[in-house]
Amino acid sequence: MAGFKYAAPRELDEALQLMASAQQPRPLAGGTDIVDQLKTGRRTADLVIEMKRIPQMQRFDVEADGLHIGAARSCTDIRSHPEVPARYAALYEAAGLIGSVQIQNRAALGGNICNAAPSADTAPALLVLDARAVVASSKGARLVELDRFFKGPGQTILEKGELLTGIFVPTPAARSASTYLRFIPRNEMDIAIAGVGCYLEIESSGLVKRARIALAAVAPTPIRARIAELALEGREISDALIEAAAEAAVSAARPISDVRGSAEYRKDLVRVLTRRTLQACVQRINAGERAS
Amino acid sequence: MAKIPIQFTVNGEPREMMVEPAWTLLRTLRDELLLTGTKEGCSNGNCGACTVLVEGRSVNSCLVLAPEADGLEVTTVEGIARNGKLSHVQEAFVQEGGLQCGFCTPGFIISATALLRRNPNPTEEEIRLNLAGNLCRCTGYDKIIKAVMRASAAMASGGAPAT
Numbered sequence: 001m002a003g004f005k006y007a008a009p010r011e012l013d014e015a016l017q018l019m020a021s022a023q024q025p026r027p028l029a030g031g032t033d034i035v036d037q038l039k040t041g042r043r044t045a046d047l048v049i050e051m052k053r054i055p056q057m058q059r060f061d062v063e064a065d066g067l068h069i070g071a072a073r074s075c076t077d078i079r080s081h082p083e084v085p086a087r088y089a090a091l092y093e094a095a096g097l098i099g100s101v102q103i104q105n106r107a108a109l110g111g112n113i114c115n116a117a118p119s120a121d122t123a124p125a126l127l128v129l130d131a132r133a134v135v136a137s138s139k140g141a142r143l144v145e146l147d148r149f150f151k152g153p154g155q156t157i158l159e160k161g162e163l164l165t166g167i168f169v170p171t172p173a174a175r176s177a178s179t180y181l182r183f184i185p186r187n188e189m190d191i192a193i194a195g196v197g198c199y200l201e202i203e204s205s206g207l208v209k210r211a212r213i214a215l216a217a218v219a220p221t222p223i224r225a226r227i228a229e230l231a232l233e234g235r236e237i238s239d240a241l242i243e244a245a246a247e248a249a250v251s252a253a254r255p256i257s258d259v260r261g262s263a264e265y266r267k268d269l270v271r272v273l274t275r276r277t278l279q280a281c282v283q284r285i286n287a288g289e290r291a292s
Numbered sequence: 293m294a295k296i297p298i299q300f301t302v303n304g305e306p307r308e309m310m311v312e313p314a315w316t317l318l319r320t321l322r323d324e325l326l327l328t329g330t331k332e333g334c335s336n337g338n339c340g341a342c343t344v345l346v347e348g349r350s351v352n353s354c355l356v357l358a359p360e361a362d363g364l365e366v367t368t369v370e371g372i373a374r375n376g377k378l379s380h381v382q383e384a385f386v387q388e389g390g391l392q393c394g395f396c397t398p399g400f401i402i403s404a405t406a407l408l409r410r411n412p413n414p415t416e417e418e419i420r421l422n423l424a425g426n427l428c429r430c431t432g433y434d435k436i437i438k439a440v441m442r443a444s445a446a447m448a449s450g451g452a453p454a455t
Contacts, residue, residue, distance in 0.1 A: 001314040002314070003293035003312075003313075003314060004293065004313055004314060005293065005294075005313060006296060006313035006357070006359045008359065008360075008362065028357070028360070031355050031356060031357065031360070032337055032352075032355050035316070035354075035355045035356070035357060036336045036337060036355060038314075039335065039336070040336075048313060048357065050359070050360060052360075076349065099337070099425065100340065100424050100425020100426075101350055101403065101406070101407075101422050101424075101425055102337070102340060102343055102350050102351050102352045102403070102425045103337060103352070103425065105349040105350060105351050106351050106352070106355065106356070187421070187424070188421065188424035188425070189338065189424050189425060
């Protein structure tokens with residue numbers, strides 16, 4: 001690794017000053033992407049700034065308005081919080097699919113988002129949960145819809161001097177459910193060939209009130225499949241409607257062919273995974289109704 | 293690049309030292325503290341040979357920068373046996389022959405120890421899932437899985453554990 005300086009600020013203001021003053025600052029939270037990238041030269045830095053000692057970065061609050069997670073919180077932290085599995089199932093599931101136990105113990109939510117891999121597993125989960133990125137700079141804080149956060153592979157809308165301090169996930173509505181599924185050749189330690197996140201809100205009449213579907217690893221960034229969402233909303237849920245939405249989701253995908261799979265294969269996976277995530281959400285909503 | 297001071301605890305012993313920002317925890321443990329039980333395999337977080345405990349959680353030490361360890365508690369494979377007595381996990385690996393060349397073994401010992409502390413009675417499926425971040429090219433894994441199940445049973449039967 002090329003020489004860089006290191007700072008471990010304990011205050012957000014200090015971190016923001018360092019971000020603004022260094023030539024090529026790199027925030028470090030879990031390090032599972034950035035340390036490897038610094039080793040291989042895929043990214044460079046003159047200053048590595050550790051985020052884990054800053055209180056805002058370690059926030060983890062379930063409040064009436066939703067879930068507030070600091071950017072440095074690890075997948076294991078997310079998996080360990082009692083409120084997450086039921087209410088924020090898609091996020092819980094995605095955090096449990098990343099890497100190995102060792103990786104999940106370190107990999108931070110903010111890092112998974114800022115690394116901006118098209119295959120980032122938490123991205124579709126957060127997109128369907130309508131998450132916002134909490135972005136800070138010396139000018140103050142702003143909330144950015146996560147859908148607008150990604151610019152391209154490895155690229156985000158963060159400007160010089162800005163830091164992602166956390167993620168806000170609004171409390172899901174009643175009669176809703178979310179899930180994330182991905183396809184890889186084995187169950188652990190691999191990168192999604194395709195991934196699909198889904199959030200569904202169904203009225204007691206059976207009409208779909210709100211649908212959000214997001215895709216991983218089939219476009220330059222994680223994307224919402226809005227055409228599939230529109231196919232669902234306002235209509236009565238049925239097997240035929242789910243099939244039509246799955247077909248629509250395929251048209252939103254713009255996959256490449258690479259070592260993990262061909263574009264055609266990925267499109268087919270989008271169809272199958274979209275169908276399965278929608279079916280899972282319907283089952284969960286029905287089960288929740290029976291329980292209450 | 294100028295070295296910076298860190299203080300941390302390694303296998304229960306407080307340490308103060310100067311590290312370069314670009315050193316990994318792995319390099320610091322092996323080359324500076326001469327704790328060579330922890331191995332370097334892939335250097336990118338895939339193989340698990342470098343697994344150590346940081347604050348009780350298993351991590352790939354090849355992906356931890358040395359300054360990150362400041363103020364934290366680190367346990368390596370050298371810190372698993374106590375007073376010359378092997379832990380249940382170590383003893384079970386010996387009894388089951390859960391190793392051949394031995395290069396991956398320290399990482400497996402750490403991962404299995406972390407698993408059994410969290411979940412003393414895992415199913416075979418849970419063991420396989422929790423050891424997915426450790427690669428072994430010799431054993432075919434079955435004897436490793438059996439070793440972890442044996443360690444779990446030994447812990448349940450109440451034998452005095454080393455750790």
